Amino acid sequence: MxxxxxxxxxxxxxxxxxxxxxxxxxxxxxxxxxxxxxxxxxxxxxxxxxxxxxxxxxxxxxxxxxxxxxxxxxxxxxxxxxxxxxxxxxxxxxxxxxxxxxxxxxxxxxxxxxxxxxxxxxxxxxxxxxxxxxxxxxxxxxxxxxxxxxxxxxxxxxxxxxxxxxxxxxxxxxxxxxxxxxxxxxxxxxxxxxxxxxxxxxxxxxxxxxxxxxxxxxxxxxxxxDEPQRHTDHALKVLLAFKLLEVRRMTHDDLRAVVQASHAAMPGVRAHLGDDVAALSASLADQLVRSGVALWQEGALVASR
Ligand SMILES: [Zn+2]
The missing domain is CATH 3.60.15.10 (Ribonuclease Z/Hydroxyacylglutathione hydrolase-like)
Known part of the structure; x- marks a missing residue:
């Protein structure tokens, strides 16, 4: 109590x-x-x-x-x-x-x-x-x-x-x-x-x-x-999920732009998650879908809550 x-x-x-x-x-x-x-x-x-x-x-x-x-x-x-x-x-x-x-x-x-x-x-x-x-x-x-x-x-x-x-x-x-x-x-x-x-x-x-x-x-x-890449991966998912909650719907280009901005400004992101921004944003989006935060609808990622 x-x-x-x-x-x-x-x-x-x-x-x-x-x-x-x-x-x-x-x-x-x-x-x-x-x-x-x-x-x-x-x-x-x-x-x-x-x-x-x-x-x-x-x-x-x-x-x-x-x-x-x-x-x-x-x-x-x-x-x-x-x-x-x-x-x-x-x-x-x-x-x-x-x-x-x-x-x-x-x-x-x-x-x-x-x-x-x-x-x-x-x-x-x-x-x-x-x-x-x-x-x-x-x-x-x-x-x-x-x-x-x-x-x-x-x-x-x-x-x-x-x-x-x-x-x-x-x-x-x-x-x-x-x-x-x-x-x-x-x-x-x-x-x-x-x-x-x-x-x-x-x-x-x-x-x-x-x-x-x-x-x-x-x-x-x-x-x-123990494995800092876990943190970087989590952090980018948090940033994407946050942006998605703000705008509610993101195209592939929108997703890439958000990941690109973090990638360009954050050396820790480049060090842990590589330089293929397109592949990275696709993988992060899939993870958001798997965790129930987002779903694909007519080619765009939309917030599910
Ligand atoms: Zn804060």
């Missing part, structure tokens, strides 16, 4: 596949939202936040990292509410110049409307959210610029994509040819040392039985590390 939810000032909006969750933190001055989902879900994000903020003004967005499924609603929410956007360091120059290569949107064929960051917070800074103090903890692995938010008093960790109930996010640095597995292992060790009562993940429902999730994450990480 679950333990009681730690605070009525914390509201989790659990989303589907394209968008990250939103953590809404309410206090007397207004509301802060942690992460804003994917751009194509923007109208829904606005509506869900409106329903959860109890009439309080949305004053601030805090991003754990700037992947398109976590920051894709920033521009819309800022335009609508005039709220400030706080981001962790690491990519603030790329945001200021809106460098889509450095911000990963080009390599992943994902969309993220340009936004302006108002404040860069630092690792180990204390953020006041929902009447509590939260520490921004560096969480390398999935994205070396990512942070988690830790509320020691409540024992609550907003883990972003470092730990989900059954897994964790793709280790993007490895795709870029940079070490990421060891950093992810260290992040899992950090989470274990915090001994959280609750984890609010970037995707999926909050959970309070953290040890089995950590054990599963560690064993999966070891399995990927």
């Amino acid at each position: 679950s333990r009681p939810w730690p605070s009525s000032a914390l509201r989790v909006i659990e989303r589907g596949w394209l968008s990250s969750n939103q953590l809404l933190c309410l206090d007397e001055e207004g509301a802060t939202v942690v992460d804003t989902g994917y751009v194509t879900d923007g109208a829904e994000t606005l509506r869900l936040i409106d329903a959860a903020r109890d009439g309080r003004p949305l004053r601030r967005i805090v991003n754990t990292h700037l992947h398109s499924d976590h920051a894709g609603g920033n521009a819309l929410l800022q335009a609508h509410h005039g709220c400030a956007i706080w981001i962790p360091p690491g990519e603030h120059e790329a945001v200021a110049a809106w460098d889509e290569d450095r911000l990963s949107y080009r390599a992943t064929s994902q969309l993220c409307p340009r936004f302006h960051a108002d404040h860069v917070f630092q690792p180990h800074d204390t953020l006041h959210l929902g009447g509590e103090d939260w520490t921004a903890l560096p969480a390398q692995g999935h994205d070396h610029a990512m942070v988690m938010l830790w509320c020691d008093r409540l024992g609550v960790l907003a883990s972003a994509d470092a730990l989900w109930q059954k897994s964790f996010g793709v280790i993007f640095p490895e795709l870029a040819g940079v070490s990421g597995f060891a950093e992810q292992a260290a992040t899992l060790d950090l989470i274990a040392s915090l001994d959280p009562a609750w984890v609010i993940p970037g995707h999926g429902a909050p959970f309070d039985d953290v040890a089995p999730s950590l054990a599963a994450a560690r064993s999966r990480l070891q399995w990927l590390q």
Whole structure:
């Protein structure tokens, strides 16, 4: 049985596949939202936040990292509410110049409307959210610029994509040819040392039985590390499935364009999966069909959910 939810000032909006969750933190001055989902879900994000903020003004967005499924609603929410956007360091120059290569949107064929960051917070800074103090903890692995938010008093960790109930996010640095597995292992060790009562993940429902999730994450990480090609193959399937959910239908040319963009931008992809982009995209598409994510219809791949 679950333990009681730690605070009525914390509201989790659990989303589907394209968008990250939103953590809404309410206090007397207004509301802060942690992460804003994917751009194509923007109208829904606005509506869900409106329903959860109890009439309080949305004053601030805090991003754990700037992947398109976590920051894709920033521009819309800022335009609508005039709220400030706080981001962790690491990519603030790329945001200021809106460098889509450095911000990963080009390599992943994902969309993220340009936004302006108002404040860069630092690792180990204390953020006041929902009447509590939260520490921004560096969480390398999935994205070396990512942070988690830790509320020691409540024992609550907003883990972003470092730990989900059954897994964790793709280790993007490895795709870029940079070490990421060891950093992810260290992040899992950090989470274990915090001994959280609750984890609010970037995707999926909050959970309070953290040890089995950590054990599963560690064993999966070891399995990927043992044969890194497994990770690269999984990562490209994730990217294709994500794009398919966004656009719903992809021709062979569309599929090749997505795989080509990752292949061109990610040395880890070239190293593990070879240079035959056409064969690679055909094989990935077949794997998506076999796993039930997609089906062929009139010569195009369509999302099956
Ligand atoms: Zn992410």
